[in-house]
Amino acid sequence: MWDRPFYHQDTRALQDRYDGRRTADALERHRKHYAFWEDERAMIEAARFFFIGSASGEYTDCNIKSGDPGFVKITGPGELEYPEYDGNSMYRTAGNIAANPNVGLLFVRFDGTSRRIRINGRASLHDDPRTLARHFGAKFVVRVACEIYPNCPRYLPDFEHDRPSLHPPRPGAGTPPPPEWKGRDYIRDTLPADDPHREDP
Structure with missing residues (x-):
C-alpha cells in the first residue's frame, strides 16, 4: 500500500476554489484501488498501446508504448510489466525512471x-534472464507497482465509428447530458453547487 496522500495541497486548493472537495473525496473512497478489477485486467492485457508520463527534476516526458496485444503483462494483483524494445537509444522514459x-x-x-x-x-x-524471458525481444523490462483508478471517458470521441462525444459544451446545444457516474449513490449528493446536474435536496 502506498504511503502518500492521493491529493496534494495544490489539488486541494483547486478543489476548494471550485467546490469539488466532496466529489474528489467520494471518488477516492470508492474508485481508487490497488488490485486490478477483472475488466481492467482484460483491457490492459488486450492493449496495443498506452501512454506514460515520467519526470526527473525539471525534465518531463510523455511517451506512448506500443506492441501486440499481450505486450503488457499483469504480474501481480496491482503490478504490471512492459518491454522496452529496440528504439532510438534516447531512453527518455527509462532514464527518468532511473532517476525518479x-x-x-x-x-x-x-x-x-x-x-x-x-x-x-x-x-x-x-x-535479469527470468524477467526477460517473459517478454520476447525486450532489451529490458519496466515493472510498475500501481495505484489504480478509472477515469471519466465522456469527452472521448468514438474513432471506430467516426462519432464525436455527446458531452463537450457546444454553442447553442444546451446543457450536455450527464455522465453515468454523476448519478451514482455516492456521488450525486457531493457534486459542486454550480454543477448543472446537481439535484439539491
Whole structure:
C-alpha cells in the first residue's frame, strides 16, 4: 500500500476554489484501488498501446508504448510489466525512471466502449534472464507497482465509428447530458453547487 496522500495541497486548493472537495473525496473512497478489477485486467492485457508520463527534476516526458496485444503483462494483483524494445537509444522514459520512479500511465479505448484507466505508478527497470524471458525481444523490462483508478471517458470521441462525444459544451446545444457516474449513490449528493446536474435536496 502506498504511503502518500492521493491529493496534494495544490489539488486541494483547486478543489476548494471550485467546490469539488466532496466529489474528489467520494471518488477516492470508492474508485481508487490497488488490485486490478477483472475488466481492467482484460483491457490492459488486450492493449496495443498506452501512454506514460515520467519526470526527473525539471525534465518531463510523455511517451506512448506500443506492441501486440499481450505486450503488457499483469504480474501481480496491482503490478504490471512492459518491454522496452529496440528504439532510438534516447531512453527518455527509462532514464527518468532511473532517476525518479514515479510515473503516470493511461490506458484508453477509442472504440465507443468509453473506457480509460489511469495509473499512478512506481516503476523499476529489470534485465535479469527470468524477467526477460517473459517478454520476447525486450532489451529490458519496466515493472510498475500501481495505484489504480478509472477515469471519466465522456469527452472521448468514438474513432471506430467516426462519432464525436455527446458531452463537450457546444454553442447553442444546451446543457450536455450527464455522465453515468454523476448519478451514482455516492456521488450525486457531493457534486459542486454550480454543477448543472446537481439535484439539491
